[in-house]
Amino acid sequence: MLARIAVLFLFVVAFDARAVLAADGKVIYAQTCAACHANGVANAPRLADKAAWEPRLKSGKDALLVSVLKGKGAMPPKGGNASLSEDDVRAALDYIVAQTR
Ligand code: HEC
Numbered sequence: 001m002l003a004r005i006a007v008l009f010l011f012v013v014a015f016d017a018r019a020v021l022a023a024d025g026k027v028i029y030a031q032t033c034a035a036c037h038a039n040g041v042a043n044a045p046r047l048a049d050k051a052a053w054e055p056r057l058k059s060g061k062d063a064l065l066v067s068v069l070k071g072k073g074a075m076p077p078k079g080g081n082a083s084l085s086e087d088d089v090r091a092a093l094d095y096i097v098a099q100t101r
Helices: 002-037 051-057 061-070 086-099
Strands: none
Touching: 002 086, 051 061, 051 086, 061 086
């Protein structure tokens, strides 16, 4: 009985942690990236616009991460939010990539 409760507890904790991680990327996207990527400002590829993202995704997620960290074209480094860590940027990128599937 006790073991079952312990397993259930672990399951709930693990599940919660995943939910928080997933939410972070979405929040960071909404706070920093959506300014351009929601409406295609300055020709930014729009969120969930598969045709716009497909050719970019071919270069691989690592290359895209570098683009965001260093900036590309009209996109400033880290989307203009210097306070973001590399992990924050990666989480936002993961969120964007997940919307193209
Ligand atoms: C000021 C507007 C702006 C903001 C804010 C912005 N982007 Fe962009 N983003 C662009 C534009 C414009 C491009 C197209 C750049 C090009 O190909 O010349 C782009 C391209 C990209 C690409 C494709 C890069 C490549 O190598 O093809 C990714 C990935 C990306 N943005 C992710 C993000 C993420 C993640 C954030 C938030 C942390 C973000 N962007 C914030 C304007 C923006």
